[in-house]
Amino acid sequence: MAILTSSIARKVAMALSGLFLVIFLAQHFIINLTSVIDPETFNSLSHFMGHNFFVQFLAQPLLIFGVIFHFIMGFVLEIRNRGARSIKYQSFKGNENSTWASRNMIISGAVILAFLGLHFYDFWFPEIVHKYIESHPIDETRYYTELLQKFESPIRTALYSLSFVLLALHLWHGFSSSFQSMGWNNKYSKALQGFTKFYAIFIPLGFVFIAIYLHLNQ
């Protein structure tokens, strides 16, 4: 049982769930990218994801569990960590020894969580309603149009873009940090860290690009 309650085990759990989400993010990004390159591919991939049994009833619940676990554990740890210093410093210069991103994962995380709410509201709930509640006939070409409609609003596009900036910050610290948490810090770490930093910038930037591209190509 100790393994579940110990500080290190929790840290590793954060790392593992985070890494899982990082992989999911890459997959999500690749599918989205096709919307810019070839709407037809996008439609067929979206249809596959929406109707494949494995994706819908195994991967999707696992993903949702991963997200919920990651953020609940994140909040639990944050509360615990704040509690470890009840009397705060009157002067604390965190900037001198650490990055803003590393100290404020809870803020970037909370923004991402809020964004997820919006994202679910925009896509996931309508999709579930469409497929399982209202039982519309299957239309393999509807996805791209629906997507385009969503990015008509400049406010939504801006909100999405802002969230991705915070996602970048979250990944900037979180991705490389997950390896340290799992005990992976050796001579290859530097190269790996380079990759994680690249990933942290490139993927969210790509999402922003897609959002703006769709907004401009109405």
Place this chain on the structure above:
Amino acid sequence: MSILDSKIPKGPLADKWTKHKNDVNLVNPANKRNIDVIVVGTGLAGGSAAATLAELGYNVKTFCYQDSPRRAHSIAAQGGINAAKNYQGDGDSNYRLFYDTVKGGDYRSREANVYRLAEVSANIIDQCVAQGVPFAREYGGMLDNRSFGGVLVSRTFYAKGQTGQQLLLGAYSAMNRQINRGKIIPYNRHEMLDLVIVDGKARGIIARDLVSGEIERHSAHAVVIASGGYGNVFFLSTNAMGSNATAAWKVHKRGAYFANPCYTQIHPTCIPVSGEHQSKLTLMSESLRNDGRIWVPKKKEDAIAIREGKKKAKDLSEEERDYYLERRYPSFGNLVPRDVASRAAKERCDAGFGVNKTGQAVFLDFASAIERYGKEQAAMHGNYNPSKEEITKLGKEVIENKYGNLFQMYEKIVDENPYESPMMIYPAVHYTMGGIWVDYNLQSTIPGCYVTGEANFSDHGANRLGASALMQGLADGYFVLPYTIGDYLSKDIKTGKIPTDSKEFVEAENKVREQLEKLLNNKGTHSVDHFHKKLGHIMWDKCGMARNAKDLASAMTEIRALREEFWRDVKVPGDMNEMNPELEKAMRVADFLELGELFAKDALHRNESCGGHFREEYQTEEGEALRDDENFMYVAAWEYTGDPATEILHKEELKYENIEVKSRSYK
């Protein structure tokens, strides 16, 4: 005949310890459970003793004023620890280590003790490695050695410049194992303020909990004092701010003789004093003398120009430099023993060749070592014609590897890069060879009161060689005391717990309480530091590196007057029942003010120069120390009388049967 019985076992020197171990009484493991031992001080000597005694099964209580045993000042030892392992195959042996140590101590230490020290030295290294002490290693995975002052072999084991820290962490880890088993109860942030004697035997201590201010009684069947040296009597020294003589001095006042108080080691390589505000001095490890060359300018004009900042060390050519140690002592050169190196620096500075603002510093130069190592490295890499820059770069890397942390420390303190310009160094008080008189069993003249490490006097004579203090502390604690104390405790198996409500405990506690109250209620005008600094000045000026009868006599008078002024005029703020560092300091300085006078008295009576004790009246024509073996080949053990000035001298004659007593030469 003297009343001091050193209890040295009979028989040939090399067999004494083994025979003695076979002869002493043992305590049955089941009985050890019923015996309590108090250990005061948790440095190498105390920590190792506590761990070993607890392992044997005794109930141990440790006391230290620091917040953790691991902060005892042994931690600051930099250079290394000697052991006659002969891993380098350079002809080392127990006898050679014994010989070097006795000679280094200027023939003022006890032969049998030193031989035992040499004999167990190899065990210390085995023990520490088994505990996980990360000594420096060579690429083959074997232990590395370096050389230290006063010897011609490489027998010093080290862990970069932090050997003391690593050894102490080793001893502390052994303690931790016993604390975890419940066999040691650590009383940290506690200070011993008196020894309690019941029926002529040491049976406990009075200690103050420094956090709550509470005064506590602790009883035991034996008390081990391992509280270190009294170098802080000089105010400025390389000792920690809290290092004090109180435990040892209280024991002395309760009847233990104090031996050779005037034997003080002035370490040659310390960072010079920078101003009046200075609170302590920082040592640069003696190991630096392996590679650094010590010099001052040959011409006074150059020295003056350097002092005034008009010239830099680098501006002086080889011909304009006086490598005075290499000049005076060609065979040992920069690696002469500490007392010799210190005096030589003082001689040059007194003659007007000092190189810092105050004229109290000499250069320690690494330029030739950088060049030598650079060339070696280049050759190792197949570069037989390296440029000057390449040599310097490679050489600096080697130096950084060996002494990186010391160089960094120097730069932080002095704000000068020692890779570029030579370090400036000057001697400073470092270690006290004198201490509580103990017999071969490390027992003082009070039965049941044992004294180990720097707090006793036994192994270093009048001068300690580098890397010997760590060796002695651990030897006493791991390998000597645990045997010898058993002999004493074997008579106590039926005694049962010592009660703390006896009149002796009450009396001792009341005395401590009175003293504390007197200090707090004094409401004088000057802080404790004010008096401590004044005492330091007297000690350094009159009982320092060079002493004479006139100054020593006046030092005694001045210290006495200062002591009276202290008790009249000291101001200690705060209360007794709280954390009160000023009160702690006041108690310690009160003891230094007594010890200082005895120090001067001892130095005055010793009409000879030997080791760290240099009397100006007794020197050769070349300015070397001149011993008087006929009249002073004895240990001076002082008996407390109530007043330092009237303490009674007891002599333990020293006999050298296995070593030829010669005048010490490092030429």
Place this chain on the structure above:
Amino acid sequence: MKLTLKIWRQKNNKAKGELKTYPIDGIEGDMSFLEMLDVLNEELINKGDEPVVFDHDCREGICGSCSLQINGEPHGPDRLVTTCQLHMRMFKDGDTITIEPFRANAFPVIKDLMVDRSSFERIQQAGGYVSVNTSGNTIDANAIPVNKQDADDSFNAATCIGCGACVAACKNASAMLFTAAKVSQFALLPQGKVEATERVLNMVAQMDKEGFGNCTNTGACEIECPKGISLENIARMNREYLSASLKG
């Protein structure tokens, strides 16, 4: 140099503390930070006030006694030094310096700037040792060759002075760097391998019990550590802990 000091004053563990302002003059660049406080204390004593209490001992950067959060950083703005080795030349005339104790629930304040770090001792007592008797009857020191890199890494971990700067710097008041250094020191040596499993489990359990926060890899500890203990040690401890947990 003239300075304004804002110092945390707190009578004892139970009392409420506050920052108090003290002007100070005549400070020289060659003074260490603690010598500057000595000057202040001498003034306070002469005025009849209570001097500021702070931990210090060796004043050469090795005992780990001194602490102090200076202007929001443990051991002040300089790197790789303890407060006793921090020199006043790091500050300018007219500066205001805020001095607070190291803060963590696991480091309760004793008085003013002095804190109780015995939680660190208990972590070490939980397993920071090799169970070998100090009899001296061990095998020859050179009988087990140790790879130089391992010996050096172990040494580097062992240079930890247990000052608590890692905890003080960490936004979570986590003691992972300290514990990791103590675990690594033994984990890297053949002598320490035998008890590696219980050691890391017990020490981490004790660390958690003391109420330190969790590590979130901000790396502040490594930057502020006066001995430059590397984050690699934390990774090593995580690794050791995982494999120990799996072994059971």
